[in-house]
Amino acid sequence: MSSLVNWFFRFQKFAVVLGGCYLGLVALLCVPYFQRHMLYLNAVKLPLFANFDSPESYGFAPNKTYNFKIHTPDHETIGAWFMLPESYYQSLPSIPVNVSEHITSALNARPTILFLHGNAATRAFHVRVAQYQALNSRLDANILVIDYRGFADSTGTPSEEGLVLDARAGWDWLVASGAKGEDVLVMGHSLGTGVGSQLAAQFGKEGIQSRGLVLLSPFASIGELLQHYHLFGFIPLIKPLYVIPGAARLVAWALVHKFDSLHSVKDIAGNVLIAHAQNDLEIPDSNSDILFQAFLDPYLPDAPVPTLGKLLSPEEWSSFSEAIDARNTKRTEIVMSTTIPKFGRVDEFTADGRRVVLVKTLVGSHDFVTSQEGLQDIIRKKFGF
Numbered sequence: 218m219s220s221l222v223n224w225f226f227r228f229q230k231f232a233v234v235l236g237g238c239y240l241g242l243v244a245l246l247c248v249p250y251f252q253r254h255m256l257y258l259n260a261v262k263l264p265l266f267a268n269f270d271s272p273e274s275y276g277f278a279p280n281k282t283y284n285f286k287i288h289t290p291d292h293e294t295i296g297a298w299f300m301l302p303e304s305y306y307q308s309l310p311s312i313p314v315n316v317s318e319h320i321t322s323a324l325n326a327r328p329t330i331l332f333l334h335g336n337a338a339t340r341a342f343h344v345r346v347a348q349y350q351a352l353n354s355r356l357d358a359n360i361l362v363i364d365y366r367g368f369a370d371s372t373g374t375p376s377e378e379g380l381v382l383d384a385r386a387g388w389d390w391l392v393a394s395g396a397k398g399e400d401v402l403v404m405g406h407s408l409g410t411g412v413g414s415q416l417a418a419q420f421g422k423e424g425i426q427s428r429g430l431v432l433l434s435p436f437a438s439i440g441e442l443l444q445h446y447h448l449f450g451f452i453p454l455i456k457p458l459y460v461i462p463g464a465a466r467l468v469a470w471a472l473v474h475k476f477d478s479l480h481s482v483k484d485i486a487g488n489v490l491i492a493h494a495q496n497d498l499e500i501p502d503s504n505s506d507i508l509f510q511a512f513l514d515p516y517l518p519d520a521p522v523p524t525l526g527k528l529l530s531p532e533e534w535s536s537f538s539e540a541i542d543a544r545n546t547k548r549t550e551i552v553m554s555t556t557i558p559k560f561g562r563v564d565e566f567t568a569d570g571r572r573v574v575l576v577k578t579l580v581g582s583h584d585f586v587t588s589q590e591g592l593q594d595i596i597r598k599k600f601g602f
């Protein structure tokens with residue numbers, strides 16, 4: 218009996234320590250310095266001691282990838298890699314002695330992907346390298362990948378506006394090097410989707426044409442993501458806070474870096490493809506549904522809003538359910554859904570001359586959705602690579 222009591226006290230102590238750690242973590246999240254580090258994880262410089270000047274060390278063909286620096290208008294210097302497309306590289310009689318001499322003709326020969334990576338690690342991280350290589354060879358595309366300010370060998374400190382400036386500087390470098398905007402596809406993964414959405418919204422406002430926007434494993438906004446975020450894929454981060462009145466609101470208020478892609482949707486013109494693996498444990502695929510729905514919403518009849526705290530009369534009930542039916546009917550009318558056995562599902566609609574596609578893959582988790590050949594082929598077809 219006494220040992221049982223002993224165990225009970227031990228367990229109680231353990232629970233108190235665990236609860237204290239949890240509250241400590243949430244409190245840290247409210248401090249801008251820690252919030253920045255937890256969101257960007259740019260201090261995690263993987264691979265360790267990377268030699269960016271030798272892309273060959275990470276598996277690239279000799280002198281296929283050019284390592285260089287891009288200067289931003291606010292005086293940061295960011296590290297970048299530019300990869301010659303597969304067909305262009307193979308057409309050369311021998312290994313190029315000076316890659317940068319080939320950039321302009323490669324940009325004219327094949328379309329380009331401006332790749333905006335997610336948080337943590339660098340452009341040399343093996344999981345990422347595998348993705349550029351696949352896009353570079355299977356889509357036969359030029360690839361420009363940048364490391365945002367504060368990441369890898371780039372100067373500065375990350376911030377929401379800063380990352381968007383860096384992406385824009387990457388775009389400007391491509392255009393200055395001879396790329397046509399219509400040939401450049403903006404592609405973001407994870408945190409990079411927040412950056413890409415804002416860049417695309419800028420283009421929408423400035424009337425700049427691109428090949429389109431691809432959002433891989435995106436989130437609707439950091440606020441939305443936090444509500445459903447699970448540490449290590451299974452420990453809910455914010456949900457337990459609901460037992461403390463006002464605590465979840467405090468965290469939302471303390472959020473400095475919002476990356477509200479959902480808010481950018483109205484300004485994004487051009488073709489869009491959103492892709493998410495159903496088994497993504499870091500960012501639930503419901504985020505992609507929310508984004509797709511936001512693109513679709515202007516083309517559906519208004520959603521009925523039930524009056525709270527009041528019983529509906531039979532007439533009100535029937536007009537309410539009619540409005541829902543009208544919305545569903547319109548949705549099935551304009552959204553084309555295709556199930557591809559063993560791969561996933563593709564939903565798409567075309568309106569006002571642009572196409573929005575949602576791809577849900579069965580596998581791929583958070584980091585390997587881009588590695589799905591089925592998805593690469595859909596991107597190739599939809600964006601005319």
Ligand SMILES: *[C@@H]1O[C@H](CO)[C@@H](O)[C@H](O)[C@H]1NC(C)=O
Pocket residue numbers: 279280312313314315316
């Ligand atoms: C690769 O490029 C470097 C210059 O960046 C050059 O010195 C070297 O000779 C090139 N390699 C080959 C095999 O041509």
Ligand SMILES: *[C@@H]1O[C@H](CO)[C@@H](O)[C@H](O)[C@H]1NC(C)=O
Pocket residue numbers: 315316317318
């Ligand atoms: C490589 O080519 C670029 C662009 O043509 C040129 O500016 C640069 O000086 C060249 N580098 C070498 C080492 O020849």
